[in-house]
Amino acid sequence: MKKTYGIIAAFETTPALYHACEQVRDAGFKQWDAITPFPVHGLDAAMGIRRSKVPRISICGGIVGFCTGMSMIWWTGAVDYKLIVGGKPLFSPLFAFPVSYELTILFTAFATIIGMFVLNGLPMHYHPVQKAPNLTRLLDDRFHIVIEANDPKYNAATTRAFLEQIGGTDIAELEE
Amino acid sequence: MSSHTSDHSAPAILAEVKPIPLPRAELVHNNRDFKWITDKICGIVEGPTPTWWWWCFCLAVLVASFTVAGITYLVGTGVGVWGHANPVNWAWDIVNFVFWIGIGHAGTLISAILCLLRQKWRTSINRAAEAMTIFAVVCAGIFPVFHVGRVWLAWYLFPIPNSNYIWQNFRSPLEWDVFAVSTYGTVSVLFWYVGLIPDLGTLRDRFTAAGNLLKARIYGFFAMGWRGSNRHWSNYEMAYLILAGISTPLVLSVHTIVSFDFAVSLLPGWHTTIFPPYFVAGAIFSGFGMVMTLMLPLRAIFRLEDLITQYHIDCMCKITLATGTMVGYAYSVEFFVAWYSANPYEGFAFINRAFGHYAWAYWIMVSCNVITPQFFWFKWVRENTWFVWVLSIVVNVGMWFERFVIIVTSLARDFLPSSWGYYSPSIVEIFTFFGTFGVFSTLFLLFIRFVPIMPMSEVKCVIPQADPHGKDHH
Numbered sequence: 001m002k003k004t005y006g007i008i009a010a011f012e013t014t015p016a017l018y019h020a021c022e023q024v025r026d027a028g029f030k031q032w033d034a035i036t037p038f039p040v041h042g043l044d045a046a047m048g049i050r051r052s053k054v055p056r057i058s059i060c061g062g063i064v065g066f067c068t069g070m071s072m073i074w075w076t077g078a079v080d081y082k083l084i085v086g087g088k089p090l091f092s093p094l095f096a097f098p099v100s101y102e103l104t105i106l107f108t109a110f111a112t113i114i115g116m117f118v119l120n121g122l123p124m125h126y127h128p129v130q131k132a133p134n135l136t137r138l139l140d141d142r143f144h145i146v147i148e149a150n151d152p153k154y155n156a157a158t159t160r161a162f163l164e165q166i167g168g169t170d171i172a173e174l175e176e
Numbered sequence: 177m178s179s180h181t182s183d184h185s186a187p188a189i190l191a192e193v194k195p196i197p198l199p200r201a202e203l204v205h206n207n208r209d210f211k212w213i214t215d216k217i218c219g220i221v222e223g224p225t226p227t228w229w230w231w232c233f234c235l236a237v238l239v240a241s242f243t244v245a246g247i248t249y250l251v252g253t254g255v256g257v258w259g260h261a262n263p264v265n266w267a268w269d270i271v272n273f274v275f276w277i278g279i280g281h282a283g284t285l286i287s288a289i290l291c292l293l294r295q296k297w298r299t300s301i302n303r304a305a306e307a308m309t310i311f312a313v314v315c316a317g318i319f320p321v322f323h324v325g326r327v328w329l330a331w332y333l334f335p336i337p338n339s340n341y342i343w344q345n346f347r348s349p350l351e352w353d354v355f356a357v358s359t360y361g362t363v364s365v366l367f368w369y370v371g372l373i374p375d376l377g378t379l380r381d382r383f384t385a386a387g388n389l390l391k392a393r394i395y396g397f398f399a400m401g402w403r404g405s406n407r408h409w410s411n412y413e414m415a416y417l418i419l420a421g422i423s424t425p426l427v428l429s430v431h432t433i434v435s436f437d438f439a440v441s442l443l444p445g446w447h448t449t450i451f452p453p454y455f456v457a458g459a460i461f462s463g464f465g466m467v468m469t470l471m472l473p474l475r476a477i478f479r480l481e482d483l484i485t486q487y488h489i490d491c492m493c494k495i496t497l498a499t500g501t502m503v504g505y506a507y508s509v510e511f512f513v514a515w516y517s518a519n520p521y522e523g524f525a526f527i528n529r530a531f532g533h534y535a536w537a538y539w540i541m542v543s544c545n546v547i548t549p550q551f552f553w554f555k556w557v558r559e560n561t562w563f564v565w566v567l568s569i570v571v572n573v574g575m576w577f578e579r580f581v582i583i584v585t586s587l588a589r590d591f592l593p594s595s596w597g598y599y600s601p602s603i604v605e606i607f608t609f610f611g612t613f614g615v616f617s618t619l620f621l622l623f624i625r626f627v628p629i630m631p632m633s634e635v636k637c638v639i640p641q642a643d644p645h646g647k648d649h650h
Contacts, residue, residue: 046644083342083345113366122408
């Protein structure tokens with residue numbers, strides 16, 4: 001017999017999902033998630049999710065990018081092969097700025113996207129949620145709440161009853 | 177002071193006075209729901225390939241073969257096959273490069289700047305405009321890469337150690353341009369791809385349910401296992417916002433640096449400080465022209481009138497009008513400064529533009545770029561889709577001539593009359609440029625066939641049903 005991953009319940013509208021999420025949060029569950037086809041405005045607060053940590057990774061990328069640009073131009077033109085052009089100084093942050101600026105943006109973009117993937121645990125090509133009934137509606141027009149079995153407050157019978165009580169339909173257990 | 181304290185009660189009348197309800201423009205017509213949007217957009221990818229698509233694709237590939245032929249001949253013979261000669265050593269290649277790069281800028285404006293400004297109408301044209309950006313950068317890149325002559329040494333542009341031990345000259349705006357354009361291309365692809373991930377997930381699930389496992393695997397691979405988790409959306413939206421935030425200075429810097437290629441030189445007609453803002457406005461102007469040239473036929477073919485509404489067309493026309501007027505203003509400021517600077521070379525460069533050997537190009541430019549957008553002041557023009565479409569093409573003709581006028585007239589008549597010349601393109605250049613429209617169309621046709629042409633997850637966000645507070649929201 002396969003291990004249970006959790007219980008999934010469907011909601012038809014965004015207000016129904018929003019209020020259900022508030023109730024799941026207030027009931028004290030920790031290991032749970034909402035599955036929505038688009039980002040629902042304000043749902044982070046209703047679920048009690050903290051502000052994303054992506055910006056911290058982005059700024060590291062930006063700083064590394066800027067320093068890479070400046071040090072590369074200094075090292076190549078003023079250290080490794082001294083290149084005199086028009087009697088100008090071998091290095092100046094002014095002429096190095098445009099390239100460093102572009103590299104700041106380039107490195108920030110990579111840091112942001114890699115950071116987003118790492119924080120989300122993606123790519124993950126198999127996930128129990130993708131065994132939900134009516135799979136195509138998951139990223140189409142319905143909204144779902146999944147409560148995981150490893151949540152300390154999880155109990156197969158009472159959690160199912162709780163999801164029914166807050167308005168969930170098509171409730172189903174998901175296998176690992 | 178007592179009247180300013182926080183505890184003073186509002187006059188009783190305020191409870192009775194209600195602001196006039198001014199409804200916001202409807203972004204999706206006919207009260208369409210989530211399911212309709214998914215079926216409509218996925219249906220284009222899932223349905224059979226239309227016959228018109230094959231005809232257009234064959235035509236586009238045929239046109240693209242002109243670029244392949246032109247470039248093959250150039251590589252086999254030498255850069256001399258282009259019409260460049262002293263004094264005009266930069267001509268169609270740089271004109272076409274700036275033309276295509278400029279077109280790309282509207283895509284980034286729509287995806288990044290309008291995102292930061294919370295312009296919700298951007299959602300339905302965003303994906304196609306970003307695709308346009310990427311394909312325009314591809315077309316732009318062809319010209320400088322082959323103009324270097326020995327294209328197999330084009331990697332000398334990047335700081336890669338080589339046997340000559342010498343590094344790039346980072347004081348040169350041309351080297352800045354290498355970094356600006358390659359960063360722009362890369363970040364545009366990343367931004368586009370991040371926007372695609374949720375929609376690829378939708379397609380993966382639909383192909384899985386339909387039993388088409390090959391397509392489910394291909395789309396699933398690129399969807400990275402996206403499952404719509406709100407904990408993921410939280411990071412995703414933040415990442416998207418940051419990408420919009422960095423793409424905004426990026427797009428402004430790219431055309432600024434492109435304009436530095438000219439402005440940092442000493443040539444009369446190029447050496448001006450107005451170039452960066454003037455080039456950016458012109459880029460957005462031409463890009464919106466191209467967005468309308470592409471979106472209006474798509475809207476008619478796929479019956480997307482509920483998603484690309486008259487309001488969307490109005491907004492695009494108004495941006496074209498605003499940027500076109502800025503470009504017209506820049507033309508007049510250039511003339512004013514040429515006179516006010518009291519520099520005889522600068523003054524001559526501008527008189528020569530308007531009344532010299534290339535006056536025909538100058539007046540095509542002015543009539544297309546300054547007069548054409550003024551039609552968009554009128555509502556009846558904006559509501560006539562055919563007229564808007566024709567004007568959008570005229571805009572791009574004008575913007576091509578703008579780059580031609582700036583680059584060629586300045587070089588053909590520089591300081592020394594003994595070195596003056598007249599430039600005409602060779603047939604190889606004409607073939608190569610004509611073919612890039614085929615390269616662009618081929619890529620765009622592949623895009624509309626295999627990729628959802630609108631960001632479903634974003635369009636769903638802007639319909640009233642997406643509001644979690646329902647009707648009691650204020």
